[in-house]
Amino acid sequence: MFPACWSPLKPCFGPRLLGLKRLSALFLSRFSSSMEAPRILFSPSGRSLFDEPLHLSVEGLPPGQEVTLEASLEDERQELFEARAFYRADAEGRLDVSRSPALEGEGGSFSGLEPMGLLWSLRKPMRRLVKRDVRRPFVLKVDVRGGGPAEAPGPLLAHAAHERAFLGEGTRRIPVREGALRGTLFLPPGDGPFPGIIDLYGTGGGLPEYRACLLANRGLAMFALAYYGFEDLPKQLKDLHLEYFEEGVNYMLKHPMVKGPGIGLLGHSKAGD
Numbered sequence: 001m002f003p004a005c006w007s008p009l010k011p012c013f014g015p016r017l018l019g020l021k022r023l024s025a026l027f028l029s030r031f032s033s034s035m036e037a038p039r040i041l042f043s044p045s046g047r048s049l050f051d052e053p054l055h056l057s058v059e060g061l062p063p064g065q066e067v068t069l070e071a072s073l074e075d076e077r078q079e080l081f082e083a084r085a086f087y088r089a090d091a092e093g094r095l096d097v098s099r100s101p102a103l104e105g106e107g108g109s110f111s112g113l114e115p116m117g118l119l120w121s122l123r124k125p126m127r128r129l130v131k132r133d134v135r136r137p138f139v140l141k142v143d144v145r146g147g148g149p150a151e152a153p154g155p156l157l158a159h160a161a162h163e164r165a166f167l168g169e170g171t172r173r174i175p176v177r178e179g180a181l182r183g184t185l186f187l188p189p190g191d192g193p194f195p196g197i198i199d200l201y202g203t204g205g206g207l208p209e210y211r212a213c214l215l216a217n218r219g220l221a222m223f224a225l226a227y228y229g230f231e232d233l234p235k236q237l238k239d240l241h242l243e244y245f246e247e248g249v250n251y252m253l254k255h256p257m258v259k260g261p262g263i264g265l266l267g268h269s270k271a272g273d
Helices: 014-034 210-216 242-254
Strands: 039-043 047-049 055-059 066-074 080-088 138-146 156-165 172-178 181-187 194-200 221-225 258-267
Touching: 039 156, 055 066, 181 210, 181 242, 194 210, 194 242, 210 221, 221 242, 242 258
Parallel strands: 047 156, 194 221, 194 258
Antiparallel strands: 039 055, 066 080, 066 138, 138 156, 172 181, 181 221
């Protein structure tokens, strides 16, 4: 025979069981929170402009753990640019690259307090990172692995991706094929008119647009002007006809979205001529 208190009509253990359930729930809650999987946080989240500061932090790490942060970015030619740095989580298991200095160690791309270090140190030997299509953002990938500078990279703890865009919201990209001119006009959001600048590059030729695009996001009417090595323009850099650049200036001065009476010129290398 079972004791009378075991009868479902006399649940004498009810309060005691309820208390145990509450204690178990509290224990599981604290245990699960302490075992929270590490995660990477970006600010701004999801997407930012390429020339905009990007804040990166990691949460959910064991207190004081040393980790390796690996960043990678692939350009339009499938060239992979990479960077790596070593960090130590604080007493609460958090890592903020704007406050925590990178640890010194062989294989690290930098050390010390470098909030944007994982971006400016992205590299591939003998290659230059160039944006060829401003309409498509770069995708920055970040991995967090266990292990610090004195250890081999450990298991993957967290992974996240973030878009670094060139063409800002509302900025207009307008291909220009007028007369002899070959280029791209970028107009900022808004009604204008805007200060106008012609943007020229050097002996690489072609039509780089990334600088003009980024400056247009900041309120300037930017005309990225090609002058050789593009479409039907001369293939080689030999004789330059100044009338071509004068035509570019006149195009900008006549444009209703461009504020006169002067036009700025921005260039480097051969474009300095």
